[in-house]
Amino acid sequence: xxQNYIKITLRYFLKNKLFSIVNIIGLTIGFACFILLALYVxxxxxxxxxxxDSDRIYRIIQHIHENEGSSRKIAAVAPRIGPxxxxxxxxxxxxxxxxxxxxxxxxxEPLNRDYERIWIANANFFQFFDFEFVYGDExxxxxxxxxxxxxxSIARKYFGETNVVGRRLYTNVFEATIAGVIKDFPAxxxxxxxxxxxxxxxQREISQWNEWVNSNWTSNSFITYLKMKPEFDKKGFExxxxxxVTSNYDDQISYTSSFSLQPLHAIHLYSGDIQGGxxxxxxxxxxxxxFSIIGLLILSIACFNYMNLSTAAASRRTRxxxxxxxxxxxxNQLIFQFTGESLIxxxxxxxxxxxxLELTLPIISGFIGKTxxxxxxxILLVTGLFLIVIFSGIISSLYPTFFLSKVNPATxxxxxxxxxGGRLSxxxxxxxxxxxxxxxxxxxxxxxxxxxxxxxxxxxxxQLENLLVVDINSGALRSQFESIKREFNNLSDVRSxxxxxxxxxxxxxxxxxxxxxxxxxxxxxxxxVGVDENFLDTYRIKLVNGRALRNDVxxxxxxxxxESSVKLLGLKEPIGEILDIKSTIWAGDLNEQDYPYSPRxxxxxxxxxxxxxxxxxxxxMLASHRNPIHSIDYYTLRIRTSNWQQxxxxxQSINQQFDPENxxxxxxxxxxxxxxxxxxxxxxxxxxxxxxxxxxxxAMGLFALASFAxxxxxxxxxxxxxxxxNILDIIWLLNREFTLLVGIAxx
Numbered sequence: 001x002x003q004n005y006i007k008i009t010l011r012y013f014l015k016n017k018l019f020s021i022v023n024i025i026g027l028t029i030g031f032a033c034f035i036l037l038a039l040y041v042x043x044x045x046x047x048x049x050x051x052x053d054s055d056r057i058y059r060i061i062q063h064i065h066e067n068e069g070s071s072r073k074i075a076a077v078a079p080r081i082g083p084x085x086x087x088x089x090x091x092x093x094x095x096x097x098x099x100x101x102x103x104x105x106x107x108x109e110p111l112n113r114d115y116e117r118i119w120i121a122n123a124n125f126f127q128f129f130d131f132e133f134v135y136g137d138e139x140x141x142x143x144x145x146x147x148x149x150x151x152x153s154i155a156r157k158y159f160g161e162t163n164v165v166g167r168r169l170y171t172n173v174f175e176a177t178i179a180g181v182i183k184d185f186p187a188x189x190x191x192x193x194x195x196x197x198x199x200x201x202x203q204r205e206i207s208q209w210n211e212w213v214n215s216n217w218t219s220n221s222f223i224t225y226l227k228m229k230p231e232f233d234k235k236g237f238e239x240x241x242x243x244x245v246t247s248n249y250d251d252q253i254s255y256t257s258s259f260s261l262q263p264l265h266a267i268h269l270y271s272g273d274i275q276g277g278x279x280x281x282x283x284x285x286x287x288x289x290x291f292s293i294i295g296l297l298i299l300s301i302a303c304f305n306y307m308n309l310s311t312a313a314a315s316r317r318t319r320x321x322x323x324x325x326x327x328x329x330x331x332n333q334l335i336f337q338f339t340g341e342s343l344i345x346x347x348x349x350x351x352x353x354x355x356x357l358e359l360t361l362p363i364i365s366g367f368i369g370k371t372x373x374x375x376x377x378x379i380l381l382v383t384g385l386f387l388i389v390i391f392s393g394i395i396s397s398l399y400p401t402f403f404l405s406k407v408n409p410a411t412x413x414x415x416x417x418x419x420x421g422g423r424l425s426x427x428x429x430x431x432x433x434x435x436x437x438x439x440x441x442x443x444x445x446x447x448x449x450x451x452x453x454x455x456x457x458x459x460x461x462x463q464l465e466n467l468l469v470v471d472i473n474s475g476a477l478r479s480q481f482e483s484i485k486r487e488f489n490n491l492s493d494v495r496s497x498x499x500x501x502x503x504x505x506x507x508x509x510x511x512x513x514x515x516x517x518x519x520x521x522x523x524x525x526x527x528x529v530g531v532d533e534n535f536l537d538t539y540r541i542k543l544v545n546g547r548a549l550r551n552d553v554x555x556x557x558x559x560x561x562x563e564s565s566v567k568l569l570g571l572k573e574p575i576g577e578i579l580d581i582k583s584t585i586w587a588g589d590l591n592e593q594d595y596p597y598s599p600r601x602x603x604x605x606x607x608x609x610x611x612x613x614x615x616x617x618x619x620x621m622l623a624s625h626r627n628p629i630h631s632i633d634y635y636t637l638r639i640r641t642s643n644w645q646q647x648x649x650x651x652q653s654i655n656q657q658f659d660p661e662n663x664x665x666x667x668x669x670x671x672x673x674x675x676x677x678x679x680x681x682x683x684x685x686x687x688x689x690x691x692x693x694x695x696x697x698x699a700m701g702l703f704a705l706a707s708f709a710x711x712x713x714x715x716x717x718x719x720x721x722x723x724x725x726n727i728l729d730i731i732w733l734l735n736r737e738f739t740l741l742v743g744i745a746x747x
Contacts, residue, residue, distance in 0.1 A: 018704060018707060019309055019704065020345075022305075022309060022700050022701065022703070022704040023305070023306050023309055023310075023345055023349075024345065024348060024349050024352070025700065026302045026305045026306065026697045026700055026701065027302050027303075027305075027306060027345065027346060027349030027350075027353075027392075028349040028352040028353045028356065029298075029302065029353075029693050029696065029697055030298050030299050030301065030302025030303070030349075030353075030697060031299070031302070031349055031350050031353035031389065031392075032353035032356050032357055033294075033295065033298045033299075033690055033693055034295045034296070034298055034299040034388075035353060035354075035357060035374070035385065036295075036357060036361075036364065036372075037291045037292070037294060037295035037298075037690070038295055039372045039373075039374065040291055040368070040370065040372065040686075041288055041291055041292050041295070042381075043188060043370055043372060044268070044269065044283050044287070044288050045265075045269075045288065046188055046265075047188045047189070047190060047265060047267070047268035047269070047283070048188070048189055048190055048191075048264045048265050048267065048268065049188075049265055050130065050186060050188070050189075051129055051130045051264070052130055053227055054264050054265055055263075055265075056093070056227055056228050056229070056230065057128075057129075057225055057226070057227050057228075057263075057264040058225065058226050058228060058261035058262060058263055058264065059075060059223065059224070059225050059261070059262045059264065059267060059277065060077050060081060060082070060085075060224045060225070060226060060241075060259060060260075060261065060262075061073055061074065061075055061259065061260045061261070061262050061274060062074045062076075062077050062220065062257055062258075062259055063257060063258045063259070063260065064255050064256075064257050064590075065255060065256045065257070065258070066255050072275060073273055073274045073275065074220045074274065074275050074276050074277075074589075075223060075262075075271065075274045075275065075276045075277025075278075075279075076220040076221055076222060076223050076224075076276040076277055076589070077220060077221075077222060077224050077259070078216050078217045078218055078219050078220070078221070078222070078245070079097070079099075079212065079213035079214075079216050079219070079221060079222050080213065080214065080215060080216055080217050080248075081217065081222075081224060081241075081245055081259075082095035082096075082097050082222065082224040082225075082226065083095065083214075084244060085226055085241060085244075086226075088244060089237065089240060089241075090229075091228055091229050091232040091233075091237055092226050092227070092228060092229075093227045093228060093229050094124060094127075094128055094226075094227045095122075095128075095224060095225065095226050095227070096121070096122060096124060096125045096128035096129065096224075096225045096227075097121070097122050097222040097223060097224045097225070098119050098120070098121050098125070098191075098193075098222065098223045098278070099119065099120050099221055099222050099223070100117060100118070100119050100120075101118050101119070101120060101197070101202075102117070102118065103115045103116065103117050103118070103473070104116065104118055104171045105171050105473070105661065105662045105663070106118075106158075106169055106170070106171045106195065107158055107169065107170060107171075108158050108159065108167070108168065108169055108170065112158060113661075113662070113663060114157070114663065115471075115473065115662075115663075115665055116154070116194055116195050117193070117194065117195070118195050118196075118197055119193045119195065119196050119197065120196070120197050120198075120199050120201075120202060121142055121196050121197075121198075121199065122142070122199055123142045123143045123198075123199065124142075125142060125196070126138040126141065126142070126149075126180075126182075127139065128225065128227060129191070131182050131183070131185065131189075132182060132183040133180060133181070133182050133183075134152060134162055134181045134182060134183055135162070135163055135164075135165045135180060135181040136149070136165050136179050136180025136181060137180070138180065140179075141179040141180035141198070142179075142196070142198045142199065143198065143200065144179070144198060144200060145198060145200040145201045145203075145204050146174070146175065146176050146177050146198070146201055147176070147177060147179035147180075147197075147198040147200075147201075148169060148176035148177065148178050148179060148195060148196070148197055148198070149178075149179060149180040149181070149182060149195070149196040150164075150169075150178055150180075150181055150182075150194065150195050150196075151181070151182055151183070151184045151185065151193075151194050151195075152181060152182070152183055152184055153184050153194065154194045154195060155178075155181050162181055163181070164178050164181060165178055165179065165180065165181060166178065174197075174201065174205075176197065176201075179198075187370065187371045188268075189280075190267045190268050190278060190279045190280060190282075191278055191280070192278075192280040217245055217248040217249060218249065218250075218253065218590075219589055220276060220589035220590075221589060223276075223277050223278055225264070226261065228261075234261060237261070238258075238259055238260050238261060241259045242257070242258045242259045245257065245259060255590070262274075267279055268281075268282065268283045269283045269284065269285045269288065270285065272284065276509075276589075281369070281679075287683055290687075291686075291690075294441075294687070294690050294694075297437055297441075297694065298690060298693060298694055298697070299388075299392065301434050301437060301438075301694055301697050301698060302392075302697055303392050303395055303396045304430045304433065304434055304701075305434070305697055305698070305700070305701035306342070306345070306396040307395075307396050307397075307430060308430050308431065308434075308701055308705060309701060309704050309705065310342070310396065310397065338397055339393070339394060339397045341397070342393045342394065342396050342397030343390065343393040343394070343397075345393070346389050346390070346392055346393030346396070347389060347393070350385070350386075350389045354374065354376075357374050358374060361373065361374060367682060367685070367686075368682050368683070368686060369678075369679065369682060428741065431701075431702070431705070431738070431741045431745075432741050432744050432745045433745075434697075434698040434701065434702075434745075435698055435702075435741065435742050435745035435746075436745040436746075437694060437698075438694050438695045438698045438745075439745055439746055441690075441691040441694050441695065442691060442695065444687070444691070445687060445688050445691045448684050448687055448688075449684060449688070452677065452680060452681060452684050455613050455677050455680070456677075458613055460504065460608060460609040460613075460673070461541065461606060461607055461608025461609055462504065462539040462540050462541045462608050463539065463540035463638075464669060464670050464673060465670060466638055466639050466640060467538075467539070467636055467637070467638055467639075467668070467669040467670065468636070468637045468639055468651075468666055468667070468668060468669070469503050469634050469635070469636050469637075469666060469667045469668075469669050469672075470634065470635040470636075470637065470651070470655070470664060470665070470666045471633070471634060471665040471666070471667075472499075472632060472633050472634060472635065473659075473662050473665060474659050474661070474662050476658055476659040477655070477658060477659050477662075478631065478632060480658055481499050481632060481635070483658070484635070484654065484655075484658055485497045485499065485635070487654045487657075488635065488637060488651065488654060491647070491650055491651070491654075493639050493640060493641035493643075493647045493650075494637050494638070494639055494647075495638040495639065495640055496534055496537050496538040496637070496638045497534060497538065497635060497636070497637050497638075498531065498532055498534040498535045498537070498538040498539070498635070498636050499531070499532050499625060499632040499634065499635055499636075500529055500530060500531045500532070500535055500625070500632060500633070500634055500636065501528075501529055501530035501531075501625070501630040501631060501632055501633050501634075502527075502529045502610075502630075502633065502634070503634050503636055503669065504539070504608065504609065504610050504611075504669065504673075505610075505611075505612075505669055505672040505673045505676070508633075509586055510527055510528070510529070510610075511527075511528045511584040511585065511586050511629060511630055512525050512526065512527055512528065512584060512585040512586075513525065513526050513527075513528040513581045513583075513584050513621060513629070514581065514582065514583045514584065514585070515565075515569070515579050515580070515581055515621065516579065516580045516581075516582070517569045517570075517571065517577065517579060517580075518577070518578045518579065518580055518598070519577070519578075520569075520570070522568075522569045522570050522571075523569070524565075524568040524569060524619060525585070525619070526561075526565050526568070526618070526619040526620055526621045527610055527618050527619070527620045527621070528581075528584060528621050528623065528629055528630060529610075529620065529621070529622055529623065529630075530623050530624065530625045530626075530627045530629070530630050530631065530632060531549065531622050531623070531624075531625060532549070532551060532624075532625045532632075533548060533549050533550055533551040535548075535549070535622065535636075536548050536605065538636055538637075538638050539608075539636070541605050541606065541608055542605065542606040543560075543603055543604070543605055543606075544563065544604050544605060544606050545574070545575060545603065545604035546560070546574075546575045546601070546602050546603035546604055547602055547603050548560070548602075548603055549602070549603070549622070549624055553626065555602070555624055556624045556626035556627070557598070557599050557600055557624070558599060558600055558601075558602040558623075558624055559579070559599040559600070559601055559602065559621050559622060559623045559624070560601070560602060560603040560604065560605050560621075560622040561574060561601055561603075561604055561605070561619075561620070561621055561622075562604070562605055562606070562607045562608070562619060562620040562621075562622075563604060563605075563606060563607045564607050564617060564618070564619045564620070565619035565620060565621060566604055567619075568619045571601075574601045574604060575601055575602065575603070575604070576600065576601065576602075577600070577601045578598055578599075578600055578601075579598065579599055579600075579601065580596055580597075580598050581593065581596070581597040581598070581599070581629070582596050582597075584629055593628070593629070595628070597627065597628050597629060599621075599623060599627070605622065607620075608620075612673075612676040612677075613676075613677075614676070636669070637651075648666070651664065651666070652664045702738060705738070706734065706735070706738060710734055713734070717730055717733075717734075720733070
């Protein structure tokens with residue numbers, strides 16, 4: 001019996017090639033897109049879940065509540081908090097903490113050096129987390145001074161191999177012994193570090209280290225994780241932790257704090273409003289929801305398509321059904337046959353979708369910046385997908401099967417019966433639903449692309465093109481910056497050069513100054529940047545009032561404000577006003593000034609974007625590079641050249657003259673701004689492709705439905721042509737129903 005059903009099914013598919021091809025293509029695309037988007041969503045939701053105790057690991061978040069009512073969340077806390085939590089609270093099993101000491105030149109020989117970020121971790125870091133060791137003992141690697149743990153990528157970069165335990169790496173700061181080599185951090189880890197230094201090194205090198213880490217309750221410097229015992233009271237613990245820390249604050253603290261625990265697996269998606277910490281390739285829950293909905297819509301439309309086409313084609317099978325009923329076939333047998341046909345088509349489409357994904361996933365992964373694979377050895381995933389395929393096949397066959405199984409044999413043998421007709425048939429509703437979704441997807445795609453185009457075309461407030469940023473990575477480059485500026489300016493391709501403590505598009509932490517107006521109660525927070533007299537000219541920033549900074553000591557107390565800074569402080573006549581800066585915030589850490597800094601306003605500049613366009617444009621203060629808050633950290637060069645390779649070589653030669661130990665590190669500022677939106681562009685492209693596929697599936701279904709309609713009305717068309725109907729009349733006759741349905745969908 002089963003063999004006979006399969007034979008009938010294959011014969012029917014071969015006889016009705018248009019029906020079969022459209023359905024197979026539609027279902028294959030639907031399944032492929034659904035699986036792809038499911039893999040994307042699963043990857044986003046599985047960040048950091050590879051650790052054995054991931055459900056019990058939390059990051060400490062500090063909530064600082066300022067006196068004026070503002071608040072901020074910080075993912076780095078004081079060094080004493082983690083150890084004290086282990087000591088004081090029995091529900092804490094262990095703690096791990098990280099602190100970045102910055103970027104240093106690293107290498108194994110003078111000609112093979114580059115810049116790497118160095119982190120310090122406490123001794124149990126690799127027992128706390130489950131990062132995989134290749135060489136070395138994870139129990140002891142971080143217990144001795146000068147020990148360094150590196151990733152396989154760093155080992156290959158500097159040694160050409162990975163078995164390098166015991167070898168030495170040198171920097172202009174320290175000399176270290178490689179004690180361990182770990183696999184590169186997984187793509188779905190919010191932590192990604194290439195070089196980890198042992199804390200005992202800094203206990204030896206910095207005389208105040210032990211005193212600081214054992215007594216400081218206020219500085220936001222360590223990213224701290226706690227591993228909690230099962231079934232602890234989270235809310236109660238947060239209250240106890242807050243009480244412990246705040247009871248150790250001194251009277252100088254000008255804010256109140258509370259502390260919360262952020263689950264490890266929530267860090268990737270839910271840290272958008274948290275300052276500091278680490279969250280490489282941060283995610284956004286919006287995209288998880290969006291792609292989940294799109295995946296379900298695509299699969300639903302593919303199933304609707306199959307249901308529609310099956311209903312349209314079923315009219316041609318009424319006599320077959322009647323004959324089978326006459327020969328003794330029962331209703332259940334007919335349902336089994338038609339449902340079986342649907343399941344065979346679904347399974348075939350699923351297999352084609354898997355093959356398609358296996359061929360294209362490496363390309364897609366490279367495009368979207370994720371390592372997506374189809375784990376066919378994952379029984380749970382494969383079972384889930386198989387059940388979805390079975391469910392889709394059954395759902396797709398229900399409507400046509402329901403009608404065919406009710407066909408009256410006597411009536412059907414006399415004439416062909418029209419199924420699913422009527423103005424409000426399910427088929428009509430499905431066509432409208434398909435195209436309504438398609439039009440929504442087209443509209444959403446247009447909105448997204450207008451937003452992305454806006455990001456690319458929007459004026460940042462300065463001329464972004466042809467700006468090259470060179471990092472100041474040593475005292476030699478900083479102390480001799482005037483001489484280096486002159487040498488850079490002597491190159492014919494260099495139009496102007498400026499130095500500054502930070503640059504627009506900043507990829508490092510920038511200070512935020514707490515500014516007070518001396519003659520009023522006005523105060524506010526501003527991004528603080530130290531610049532020289534060439535900053536406005538190099539960046540082409542418009543001066544709207546007053547004057548620019550001058551290159552003399554007398555101007556060391558002068559500052560320029562942006563228009564939004566003037567508005568923030570409510571200054572009517574800002575030129576000449578004296579401001580007071582008593583503290584600054586660095587990555588959420590409040591730093592009090594040893595001596596109050598009281599600059600004088602000498603100029604007002606037009607607002608410009610110092611951060612990504614995603615961020616609201618913030619007030620900004622441009623101070624003299626001689627300010628006491630932040631020293632210079634970058635050269636910015638405006639360059640006009642037809643030979644970038646030669647220009648860069650000339651700049652590197654000058655850098656080498658002044659600083660032979662450190663290679664020149666540079667960035668094209670335009671590229672840096674584009675990197676802000678690279679992930680958005682990739683997601684936009686993915687959204688465009690999926691939208692296009694939704695439209696393609698719907699259009700293919702409409703084409704097949706139109707073909708069925710034309711085939712059934714061939715005699716009518718012939719009669720109308722004999723009676724004088726022209727081609728336009730025939731086209732309108734055949735398309736008016738579908739045009740009306742698409743119009744309703746559009747509305």
